[in-house]
Amino acid sequence: MKKRLNRPVLIGVLIFAAVLLIARMGFSGNLAIPDDVKAAMAALPDQLDYNIHVKKILSDKCFSCHGPDAAKQKGDLRLDVAKAAYGKTTESGRKAIKPGSLSKSDVAHRILSDDAEYRMPTPASHLNLTTEEKAILLKWIDEGAEYKPHWAFLPVAEHPLPEVKNKSWVRNDIDRFVLNRLEKEGIEPSAEADKETLIRRVAFDLTGISPGIAEIDAFVKDTSPDAYERMVDRYLQSPHYGERMAAYWLDVARFADSHGYLDDKHRDASPWRDWVISAYNRNIPFDQFITWQLAGDLLPNATREQILATGFNRNQKQNSEAGIIPEEFRVEYNVDRTNTLGTALMGLTVGCAKCHDHKYDPISQKDYFSLYAFFNSTFELGSSNYGADNNIVPGPTLMLPTAEQETKVAELRQWLxxxxxxxxxxxxxxxxxxxxxxxxxxxxxxxxxxxxxxxxxxxxxxxxxxxxxxxxxxxxxxxxxxxxxxxxxxxxxxxxxxxxxxxxxxxxxxxxxxxxxxxxxxxxxxxxxxxxxxxxxxxxxxxxxxxxxxxxxxxxxxxxxxxxxxxxxxxxxxxxxxxxxxxxxxxxxxxxxxxxxxxxxxxxxxxxxxxxxxxxxxxxxxxxxxxxxxxxxxxxxxxxxxxxxxxxxxxxxxxxxxxxxxxxxxxxxxxxxxxxxxxxxxxxxxxxxxxxxxxxxxxxxxTKEVMVMGDLPKPRVTHVLLRGVYDSYGDVVQPATPASVLPFPDSLPKNRLGLARWLFLPQNPLTGRIAVNRIWEMYFGRGLVKTTDDFGNQGEMPTHPELMDYLALKYRKEGWNTKQLQKFILMSATYRQSSVIRPELLQIDPENKLLARSSRYKMPAEMIRDNALSVAGLLSSRIGGPSVYPYQPAGLWEALSDKSWRYVYKLSDGEDLFRRSIYTIVKRSSPPPYMLIFDAPDRNFCTVKRPVSSSPLQALVLMNDPTFVEASKFVAQRMLQEGGADMSARLSYGFRLITGRTPSAKEKELLTKMYDTELAHYKAQPAKARKLLDVGDAPFSVQNGITNLAACSNVVMALMNTDEFVTRK
Structure with missing residues (x-):
């Protein structure tokens, strides 16, 4: 017979086990908050905001296990949705989050627990909460744990214009929003930049090219009240405005002159690029600009121009390798289009939902393939045409006859x-x-x-x-x-x-x-x-x-x-x-x-x-x-x-x-x-x-032929592709948009045209905000939302949310008039501020989020090269045409290809050597080296924001690349021929050509010393002077002497290596 425990002993064992379990799980009736967390809670604002203070922490540290991705949710707990967080009862018997009660909220206990098996985030996640982050979460729960919809998914709202004290500083409504914030922080805005700086800033921002000395002098001397506005208008009307704007859009559109992948066969998409330039110059409204690119072929009675615009969605990579499975790559092309739509026009990382539900944003895999369905009926094969000498353009295509060809075709068809x-x-x-x-x-x-x-x-x-x-x-x-x-x-x-x-x-x-x-x-x-x-x-x-x-x-x-x-x-x-x-x-x-x-x-x-x-x-x-x-x-x-x-x-x-x-x-x-x-x-x-x-x-x-969009007569059936694999079919889906952003209305056609219309519905919370943010970033180096490509939960909050909504509404109400919005920004006092960094601002606001000064930043690769050619007097003003082949290291393409038919880089000659950089051929497997070194993308994927770096290679490019060596020679020639009778005046003239301003006395002294040193060097070794001057193909003058020209060239080269030459300020 087994011996049984008596009742008191049994009760004691059970109580001891319960105490151990409670201790093990970190439970206690009252929550003990460590002193450092209490101190951090006391330092927080009186009232926390979910979007501003809380959500970023939850998104970074919690959503990977307790976010939208159903397949990855641990413990069947979601913390991204209020109802789920409030309603979930954990094994402790407590709610995950009990608004207003820390002791009854399991989240509060877990983030403070010392038990590694109980603490959240778990050690296995390699994520940790800082003391301040714990304080924010605790204070938020204690205040009622109020969830709010994600700020970017809220409707664009009209806000009253804020009041400001310093009304005399305000030039337009932008300044009210900026100054209101500055006054709250007790910061004074910066003084207006000098006129030499302003014209140079505007010229770069609107045309990508620096103003000439005559332009600067005329503007400086013009004392009329509207001198600045007329200067802005002039650059907005410049034919080079379209080139400057298009250079950015080509990154977004992943434009290149080759297909990519191993074969990297060449293509000619220059007519589409030239259309983009023309569209910006003609100020086509932004809603039309996008609609034509997404669905111009689906418009009633679509014109050739509208169909040409759809080349935007044929800019993706295409594969012609042997042995590929065409359907796999047909799917891949549509995945690229879907991801590009998300990045370029929705400001969301939708591509993260291709294989599973998004870990951070409310975008399911079904949402992803519902967006994908808009592109799935494209009339194309998955493989492009192989070989360098193959003349077949992958379809769908558009014929672009010349006027002469059109006349001839009409005559022949009539005869037949x-x-x-x-x-x-x-x-x-x-x-x-x-x-x-x-x-x-x-x-x-x-x-x-x-x-x-x-x-x-x-x-x-x-x-x-x-x-x-x-x-x-x-x-x-x-x-x-x-x-x-x-x-x-x-x-x-x-x-x-x-x-x-x-x-x-x-x-x-x-x-x-x-x-x-x-x-x-x-x-x-x-x-x-x-x-x-x-x-x-x-x-x-x-x-x-x-x-x-x-x-x-x-x-x-x-x-x-x-x-x-x-x-x-x-x-x-x-x-x-x-x-x-x-x-x-x-x-x-x-x-x-x-x-x-x-x-x-x-x-x-x-x-x-x-x-x-x-x-x-x-x-x-x-x-x-x-x-x-x-x-x-x-x-x-x-x-x-x-x-x-x-x-x-x-x-x-x-x-x-x-x-x-x-x-x-x-x-x-x-x-x-x-x-x-x-x-x-x-x-x-x-x-x-x-x-x-x-x-x-x-x-x-x-007749020239280019790739465009076109749909099958009968739409393809679209499935969710399990794990994103091209032939692993899940549920059938219809074309639709994420309900978390804006449900797709039944009144719109379920095709690309309907998608384009959806983007510009007044209720769409994203399109206007994203567009104005990128325009803002062009002129301030940083958007009102820093994460230009991510307006989701992992992105940053806007620094001036009311200003962003104001601009988005203005843009829409004024018919998506891009030039009008740009002028509005450039006319503001905010834009006109000096970019000189005040010491106190460096401490308070090192990133210039508050806009107490104008921004200074390194110019894009194209601007740096174009400016060098411009000040040298070499830059071609011709607009449009096939891509060109400027200087690059010999044999580079051949070395990077294993094909018997590998392309050979055929150096352009004459004017084509000095075309603007937007016309330089971009081969995906071997992009222009100088552009890569200055942070240009390889155009394999949609890019809405380039990185900015500084490296020794950049200085080496400016000193050794034939483009810059030749440009230095021609700037030197201008110095000697246009700069005056004496060398001091000539050096000052060269300095002005490079920087747009007059040198100081100290700078003149340094320039003179360098010139004297270089002149002595070349007089002693004239063969080296000749070798330097022989770089480049453009004919040059030696009427002022070879050694003199070589010495001045080196002075110019040194000036081109200064921050002032490569920095927009």
Whole structure:
């Protein structure tokens, strides 16, 4: 019999266990707050605000385990939502947060616990709360733990203009908001900058180029009350304003001149870049500027300009590597567009929700793929076209004809509409006419060793005889045969291949009529497989023509690049299994779907048009890479495409003209035609219709073509992609926007145009705030929200939230007029302040958040180079055009590519060497080195804020890059020719060219000493002077002497290495 504990002992054991458990879990009836936390609580403001004080702590330290991401929530607890935090009862029996009660709030106990297993955040998270952060959380709970919606998701509100004491300082309403804050902090604003500084500041901010000395002098002398405003207006109207603004937008749009990835094939998107410049110069309202870029092609009666604007969403990287899975990269391109939308236009890190719910912001994975759905119907393949000499532009595309080309096209189309409508009328017997048209025939009866042309030489190979021209017979690979319609047939397998010599049989252009026929027998239904093909593989855009079975319907295609530049016609009837069918295809050379006729068993069949937009050539372009991949006119195996395994082909005939109905019927009835052997193929007569069609094709082939957006006729179904994997399908979703920001209204179309309209709804809390914040950042070096790319929970709060809302409302109410908003900012006293850093401000506000002075910051890479060329008198003022190739280290591209067709950097000459930096070619795998060194992005992804760094490499660029060495020489030449009679005046003139101001006496002394030293050096070694001056291609003058010019060049180079040259102040 077991011995049982008596009742008192049992009770004692239970009490002891409970005490241990309570001690273990850190529970106590009253919360003991450490003295340091109490002191920190006492130092806090009287009333805490959730958005300003609390949420950043919760987001940084708590949301990763207790935030929006359902998959990562620990203990089934959410702290980002009030209802969840208040309602959750923990294992202690307490609420996670009990408003107004620290002792009853488990969060309070856990953040103060010394027990590592109980304390939050856990040691495993590697996150710790500071004393101040603990104090804030405790005081907030004690005050009632009031949650508020995230500030950026609240509607943009009208705020009353704040009162200020120093009314005389105020120039417009911006100053009221800024000065009100300064007065609360007891800080005086800075004095207005001097006029030399102001004009230089405005010129850089609005055009990216420094003003000339004459401009500075004229402004300094102008004492009229509106002198500053007229100066601002002049720069706003400068054609270079658009270039300055576009330079920023190209970062956002991830614009580049190449596709990226390993192959990094080049593209010409310069027309889109030039449109951006033009749009800014014309001051197109911001809502239109964005709407056209997102959905210009979907606008009613869309213009060419509106469609061109959609190139914004074709700027992403594109892959042409061998072996890629096209669908994987098609998904990747749409992921990029979705992420770009989030960063560029929503100011949110939506990309964090691709694989799982966002850890910090209320954006679920379903929200992410609902945004993705807006882009998922883009009319494109996942692989772009391979090879440096491949002329196919990945679709969708837009043709950009010149005025001359447009006129020519209109004339030719009008002529063809009058003359090319007569039906074919031939009364001769089909047996005669078909002999005249026949180019090739294959009976597929047997494989022979035939002497045949294989390109540049003739050799004996296993082949199937072309009875029309045995010298152009069809080579065979792993051929199997079976009983056919007459004799043997070709039995298709995965490796079966029969092909005529490439480019010698069936190499038609789109303006040439041709036809073919054969017998076919299929054992089953095929989703999509080729019967025959004279086309490049998928990675070359399928250029050529082919005949497929698509769900056993005949599908004939002529393609420059499928699907955007192609004809695709399908029969409405499908072929049954295990029956012999005679099929024929006739094409009239008109480049239209109407010119295609499909026949089954001698009868023309009903057909449907899938695509009818063929514009450019269809003959595969020969290059070294296609020796392997392009097989000529072929049957059977096709690179990376499904083979029609088990099907049989027999009695093939190829003709160089269209078929009549009578000829098609006769081919079916005759089965095997009598063939006349000849070595020269019959040619059609070069009639006037043929000639004019060729002329039209030549115009189209020479017309510039650019990538744009375009949607499929029927939207794709969009799934949540589990873990973000392209082929791991979850729930089906519809195009929609995150409800936490603003639900997508039923009144808007569920496409990109609806998305663009949603962005500019008055209720949208983000678009206006984000836009004005970035404009503000352009002129103050820092946005009202520092985290330009993140307005979510991990981003910073605005320093002046009421000012941000004021500007956002103003922008919208004034029709999204960008120049008007910019002028409003530049006219403020806040903008005009001196940027001189007062010692007391360095202590109080080192980041200049309060705006008690103007900001000074290093200029972007483009401005630094452009300014050097400008002061040298070398900078080209030409706007627009293809990208150019200025100086860069020789061999760089070649060294960074493993391709046999690697691109060679071909240095520009003449004016193109000195174009503005916005026109410099940006190759993603090897961007311009000087721009990278000065913090420009590689443009692989959307960038809304560049980093700012200082490094020795930057100084080395300014001293050694040929652009800056040559610019120094030409500034020196200007000093000597324009600066006056004596060297002191010349050095002062050079100083003004570089800095925009007159040097002090001390600076003059230093300049003179350096000049004397350099002059002595070069007089002793004139060969070195010549070597220095020989850098660069522009012709220069030596009328003042080689050593003199070289010495002055080095002085200028030193000035270009000062902060004053690279800093906007």
């Amino acid at each position: 509409s009058r003359h090319a409508t007569a039906p074919v009328n031939n009364t001769a017997a089909p047996a005669v006419t078909l002999q005249d048209k026949m180019l090739a025939s294959l009976s597929f009866d047997k494989v022979e060793n035939i002497s045949t042309s294989t390109g540049k030489k003739t050799e004996t190979i296993p082949a199937m005889r072309n009875d029309v021209n045995p010298g152009l017979s069809a080579a065979t690979h792993y051929v199997e045969q079976a009983e056919g319609k007459m004799g043997n047939s070709l039995l298709l397998d995965e490796q079966t291949g029969v092909n005529f010599p490439p480019y010698q049989v069936g190499a038609f252009e789109r303006y040439e009529p041709f036809s073919f026929s054969l017998w076919i027998k299929v054992p089953k239904r095929y989703e999509e497989s080729a019967i025959l093909h004279h086309s490049d593989p998928r990675r070359y855009g399928f250029q050529g023509y082919d005949l497929l079975l698509k769900e056993n319907k005949l599908n004939f295609r002529l393609m420059h690049a499928f699907p955007h530049d192609a004809i695709s016609v399908l029969s409405k009837a499908a072929l049954d299994s295990n029956k012999w069918y005679h099929i024929a295809v006739s094409y009239d050379g008109s480049s239209t779907a109407a010119g295609v006729k499909l026949y089954i068993n001698g009868q023309a069949v009903q057909q449907e048009v899938e695509y009818d937009n063929l514009k450019k050539n269809i003959r595969p372009f020969p290059n070294v890479h296609k020796v392997v991949w392009f097989r000529g006119l072929a049957f059977g195996a096709r690179e990376l495409e499904r083979t029609m395994k088990g099907a049989q082909l027999d009695e093939f005939y190829l003709f160089n003209n269209q078929l009549t109905d009578a000829e098609a019927a006769w081919l079916y009835q005759t089965v095997r035609l009598p063939v006349t052997s000849r070595h020269a193929p019959a040619k059609p007569s070069a009639d006037s219709i043929f000639i004019q069609r060729k002329n039209l094709a030549d115009v189209y082939d020479s």
